[in-house]
Amino acid sequence: MLQLVPRLALKSGARLFSRRNHFLEVSDEVTEALRLNRPVVALESTIITHGMPFPQNVECALEVEEAVRSQNAVPATIALVNGAVKVGLCKREIEILGDTKISRPVKTSRRDFPYVLSNKLNGGTTVAGTLVVCNQVGIRIFATGGIGGVHRGASETFDISADLTELGRCNVAVVSSGVKSILDIAKTLEYLETQGVLVATLGPTAAFPAFYSRLSAHKAPYCVETASAAAEIIKAHKDMHLESGSLLFGVPVPEPYAFDPESINRIIDDALVEAHKAGISGKNITPFLLEQIAGMSGGSSLKTSILFRKQSKTYCANKEQRKNCSRDCRLFSASGKKRRRHQTRGEAALEQTARKYLHYYLP
Template sequence: MLEQYLDINPEVAAAIAAGKPVVALESTIISHGMPYPQNVETALKVEQIIRDNGAIPATIAILKGRLKVGMTHEEIEYLGKAGLDVIKTSRRDIPFIVAKQVDGATTVASTMILAQMAGIKVFATGGIGGVHRGAQQTFDISADLQELANTDVAVICAGAKSILDIGLTLEYLETQGVPVIGHQTDTLPAFYTRESEFGVDYRLDTAEQIATAMKAKWEMGLKGGVVVANPIPEEYQLDRAMIDEVIINAVAEMDSKGISGKESTPFLLAKVAEKTEGTSLKANIELVFNNAKLAAGIAVEYAK
């Protein structure tokens, strides 16, 4: 049934069939995360890092209504040039993007769904979505969290995006039974910074330990994903007090302009990039590279 919608790149399909390590990658970071040509350069370098560390990359998107698991360099270039014209696609949007035969860039939630359709268990991204600041009034909670509760994919990230309410995000994940693993850290990294005041559920220091926990979880039929929080490399982290101040001001500006829903994250990230004079973009790129490397290591161990 899925074949009528899903195109798995031949190299990726062969790797999955042979039980080889594969790492899924999202495409919102290409279309909405950074400007062209940096977005394409970053996407291709992330794929190369995964290859260099023993796994096969599978960048995921929807192109002209086809679900693509594993994109060619030409397709990545096309997506990067199209940029914000591509529709940011979460779970609810997938059937409509497919039916209208248009292009969609997959978020964490929709990338997890397509990865699971293809049989991929490991996914590298920048940061997960979560509970937004002020969600007590707005109910603005990312669909990523609900997906983590239901879809059996491990998401390697630099924690929750620092524009979010990290404490409430962790509470939500706990309620949904989603384990948050700290890779070589006891506290949840806050995207641009290596730590926050919030602890992780479990600290595991090696890719092998993480892969073993994933295997045990899913073999016992415990449904849902795993968050693997991997701190940004020390030399690229930003000053926490400065980032906090920038975010508080950006949230206030967003509220005054009435920006909400799926527009809020791109707005806040753009504001942070502007106020930090581009250092946040550099940090964003480096943390994605770091997550790709760890994800490849976990995929290699999981495949064993």
């Protein structure tokens, strides 16, 4: 393991590292991939520590990593292990984190790093926490389930996820299944606009996905139908030198596993009542609600959550999708042939990651 922290960015998008940050440990595989400008996809770890029960959480995490590898990209699951920030976990580390009775992990956002690190604890990084590390290490593509957002009743509680603020601070392309259904999607989209975050639906319509449901009543500002188009957006963002403001691509859950909006909203309303009765608030509210929803739905919500994260693996096994991906890549390469002659290796790797990885999320 190397203890690395970025010192300055190169024109290629690669980074020079120093040893000033003794908390940061980047795996040899991820370090080598970044050095060679190979595609790297970041993965958060609260799904392991707080999002699913054991052992489904470990199984899901390993399968998602395998889906990334199947596209010749390197997975970089990010977590805190015994007071170190790990970028790229081994199987044993994922298994230990997943058994929460042993690991006793802390849900770690930006604010929590100093406490968790100084006390040498374990932690699952939220979307915000993962973005912090991505920005430091230089990883530009990050895949997750549902992002946090503005909670229902936020006008009274002011409960707004730090994920939104961090999306505005950092410079990362995030692929997710939209905003968690337990949140206020309309207010979340408004807040993202305020933070300067480009939001687009990846698919045929602009209707923004609602995690368990394919569509919500709210539209994203933009709609992107192909992975190549998404890659063009990412490159334009980089070429414009917009130093902050991430890109958020919302991907609907596959049709067979999507919930009817009315039925899932009834379940969410009941779960919110239970949370109020139990006095649950703050960062404990989301894990509590997800657990309640899983119970009230007879485990169907958990299955949907797992299947979304496995979606890329399902598409990887589909030869027709592979053929379409190759076609899209050829078209993309042909249209940008002259420009590509002057393209750095880092830019090419970034576009390659976007085209290959995002393609397998298309519905």
